[in-house]
Amino acid sequence: MSDGGQVGIVLVSHSREVAAAVAELAKGLAGGGGTAPVAPAGGTPDGGLGTSxxxxxxxxxxxxxxxxxxxxxxxxxxxxxxxxLLAEGGELPDGTRLVDAPFVEGAVAALVTASAGGDLEAVEAAASEAYDYRKV
Structure with missing residues (x-):
């Protein structure tokens, strides 16, 4: 990995629409146009529910x-x-990491941190800390 780029975020959902909506929400809450790269990967190639x-x-x-x-x-x-995919090796870019985090809150925290220049460890930590967000 080089030090030049930002950490990228991939959002994997069983639904194309859910993945796309969470990506848009995260981009909007992270500041819009100047965000780190984020891409949804939802549903199956034919548009059905599932993962691909x-x-x-x-x-x-x-x-x-x-x-x-x-x-x-x-x-x-x-x-x-x-x-x-991670176990097979070679399928995903070097430095790809599965992050244990709540999907929506974690996506926002990850994108905000990546957009601010955080490294992969900081992005993972921010997303994982979203488990502690209290709503009451």
Whole structure:
């Protein structure tokens, strides 16, 4: 990994619409146009519900700027798909990491941190800390 780029964010959901909506929400809350790269990878290639290794890999390649890629997921099989891609090696860019974080809050925290120039460890920590956000 080079030190030149920002950490990229991939949002993996079982739904194309959910992944796209969370990406747009995160971009809006992170400041709009000047954000780190973020890409949704939702649903299957034919638009159905599910997860797709192809869509995840393509999204990771799109956001890879050389500083790492943080992947956030919504549900169980999305976790399994990303873990399988990481275990295979070579499918995802070097420095890709599955981040254990709540999907929406974690996506916002990850993108804000990446946009501010945080490295992959800082992005992962910010997203994971979103588990502690209190709503009451």
């Amino acid at each position: 290794a192809e869509l995840i890999t393509a999204a990771a390649e799109r956001v890879d700027g050389g500083a790492g890629v943080a992947v956030l997921v919504d549900l169980g099989s999305a976790v399994l798909t990303v873990k399988a």
